Amino acid sequence: MSEVQRRKYSQVEKNSIFDGEFMPHIDSMYNFAYRLTFDEDDAKDLVQDTYLKAYRFINSFEQGTNAKAWLFRILKNSFINEYRKKSKQPAKVDYQEVETYYNSDDVDFQGTTDLRAESVKDMLGDEISNALNSLAVDFRTVIILCDLEGFTYEEMAKILDIPIGTVRSRLHRARNLLKEKLKGYAQHMGYDTEEEE
Amino acid sequence: MNEETSGSRKLRCDDTSKCFELLESILDGEMGDPGKEVLKEKLAKCQPCFEHFHLEQAIREVLKNKCTKQEVPKELAQSIREKLHDVK
Numbered sequence: 411m412s413e414v415q416r417r418k419y420s421q422v423e424k425n426s427i428f429d430g431e432f433m434p435h436i437d438s439m440y441n442f443a444y445r446l447t448f449d450e451d452d453a454k455d456l457v458q459d460t461y462l463k464a465y466r467f468i469n470s471f472e473q474g475t476n477a478k479a480w481l482f483r484i485l486k487n488s489f490i491n492e493y494r495k496k497s498k499q500p501a502k503v504d505y506q507e508v509e510t511y512y513n514s515d516d517v518d519f520q521g522t523t524d525l526r527a528e529s530v531k532d533m534l535g536d537e538i539s540n541a542l543n544s545l546a547v548d549f550r551t552v553i554i555l556c557d558l559e560g561f562t563y564e565e566m567a568k569i570l571d572i573p574i575g576t577v578r579s580r581l582h583r584a585r586n587l588l589k590e591k592l593k594g595y596a597q598h599m600g601y602d603t604e605e606e607e
Numbered sequence: 608m609n610e611e612t613s614g615s616r617k618l619r620c621d622d623t624s625k626c627f628e629l630l631e632s633i634l635d636g637e638m639g640d641p642g643k644e645v646l647k648e649k650l651a652k653c654q655p656c657f658e659h660f661h662l663e664q665a666i667r668e669v670l671k672n673k674c675t676k677q678e679v680p681k682e683l684a685q686s687i688r689e690k691l692h693d694v695k
């Protein structure tokens with residue numbers, strides 16, 4: 411994960427790393443990019459830029475280490491540095507508001523009894539997707555990385571440049587927010603919740 | 608202390624915040640084998656933990672299985688290769 415250029419790959423080696431270790435992740439990369447930007451063209455540009463950067467900095471990639479995590483980190487940084495600026499979605503400000511709010515211990519999710527596992531299982535893909543997409547980008551990101559892409563906390567810490575403890579607590583808060591959204595859908599759709607409106 | 612029980616499970620969890628975060632780490636596979644032991648005990652003894660665990664598990668399943676995968680544009684890989692060819 412280090413930026414230090416510790417290798418000097420030959421042209422043949424570079425091509426082999428690029429084709430063998432980088433390109434196989436293009437589907438996951440595009441899905442991540444799309445869930446960050448919500449726009450097909452932006453997602454395409456973001457993935458393309460990421461791959462070009464990956465090639466340019468290929469000497470700082472250690473062959474045999476986790477290429478997917480390395481690529482995701484570049485994509486995430488490109489998104490923050492370039493795309494977030496021009497995208498219309500609210501940035502850092504509201505996330506911090508939310509994070510501070512949910513940092514408080516007593517604002518924990520109270521709803522084990524009013525959102526049921528059964529209602530969640532009955533939900534449609536679109537409802538789940540919409541609930542996920544409605545989260546602020548930093549919360550959305552940890553859920554995508556963990557649940558959709560299967561990264562470990564340690565890999566997520568490296569991708570996001572935050573300590574593992576922060577990964578754990580941000581995920582916990584992200585999941586509480588997601589449950590609130592799902593609870594809203596469950597009530598709206600008339601799924602079985604124990605709360606009376 | 609709330610020692611009311613439902614069957615053998617207590618109905619109130621003493622520290623949901625801490626317990627739920629721990630359960631989530633276990634579900635994420637971060638606690639290894641010791642996690643499995645803790646989980647067994649919590650599920651057997653604590654109703655809120657039991658419910659939270661099953662809810663979390665259901666959410667992870669739907670996220671993994673139902674979240675629509677965006678179809679990757681066919682030309683993307685080719686376009687990356689072409690751009691790369693230009694910079695090489």
